[in-house]
Amino acid sequence: MDRFVYKIGDSLYVNLTNRCSNSCDFCVRNYDVDHKHGYEGYDLWLHSEPSAAQVCEQASAELDAHPEIDEVVFCGFGEPTYRMAEICAVADFAHARGLRTRINTNGQGSEINDRDISADIVDHIDTVGVSLNATDPDKYDAICHSVYGKRGFEIMLDFARACVARGGNVVFSVVDIIGDGEIAKAKAIADSIGAKLRVRKMIDGQDR
Numbered sequence: 180m181d182r183f184v185y186k187i188g189d190s191l192y193v194n195l196t197n198r199c200s201n202s203c204d205f206c207v208r209n210y211d212v213d214h215k216h217g218y219e220g221y222d223l224w225l226h227s228e229p230s231a232a233q234v235c236e237q238a239s240a241e242l243d244a245h246p247e248i249d250e251v252v253f254c255g256f257g258e259p260t261y262r263m264a265e266i267c268a269v270a271d272f273a274h275a276r277g278l279r280t281r282i283n284t285n286g287q288g289s290e291i292n293d294r295d296i297s298a299d300i301v302d303h304i305d306t307v308g309v310s311l312n313a314t315d316p317d318k319y320d321a322i323c324h325s326v327y328g329k330r331g332f333e334i335m336l337d338f339a340r341a342c343v344a345r346g347g348n349v350v351f352s353v354v355d356i357i358g359d360g361e362i363a364k365a366k367a368i369a370d371s372i373g374a375k376l377r378v379r380k381m382i383d384g385q386d387r
């Protein structure tokens with residue numbers, strides 16, 4: 180049986196898809212090409228994408244076994260916004276159990292779904308983590324290799340702006356290896372949009 184949820188600290192992570200519109204240089208998937216090593220000890224490669232009911236079944240078992248869990252995070256091995264219906268259903272399940280919800284997204288979900296998903300995200304997700312990664316389209320494309328090319332950067336920023344406009348709690352992330360100058364530019368971008376900025380440590384090549 181594939182693993183649809185996995186626990187790190189007091190958070191339960193939800194793994195909905197292997198698909199992603201980016202191919203980031205630092206993605207953990209690059210370090211697990213044979214899908215045998217997994218992440219944090221978990222094998223996260225999916226052989227089929229789960230239904231919301233399958234996720235909730237595995238989540239219930241983990242929550243019953245670990246009452247300290249206080250947050251559900253949509254993250255996993257791919258870009259979660261490929262599965263919007265499942266995100267909304269599982270987020271409703273999490274809120275009904277008194278848990279907070281968070282997503283880690285590349286911010287390209289509105290393009291992926293061919294509609295503005297910001298309302299669904301803000302309605303269901305308490306913290307919207309968006310991987311900023313870089314400070315302009317050229318640098319972003321050089322690292323993230325979006326299927327949308329250099330447009331991927333603006334698509335991501337537009338999504339963040341739309342979520343902030345709807346009252347969402349948006350937190351951009353960058354990895355500390357980009358250096359102090361780029362971090363300062365990233366902070367200026369976040370401030371201009373009304374988002375927060377989280378500077379993550381580069382650990383095992385992964386920014387999730």
Ligand code: SF4
Nearest residue numbers: 199201202203206285
């Ligand atoms: S790091 Fe995230 S956005 Fe980048 S390729 Fe991996 S799953 Fe996709």
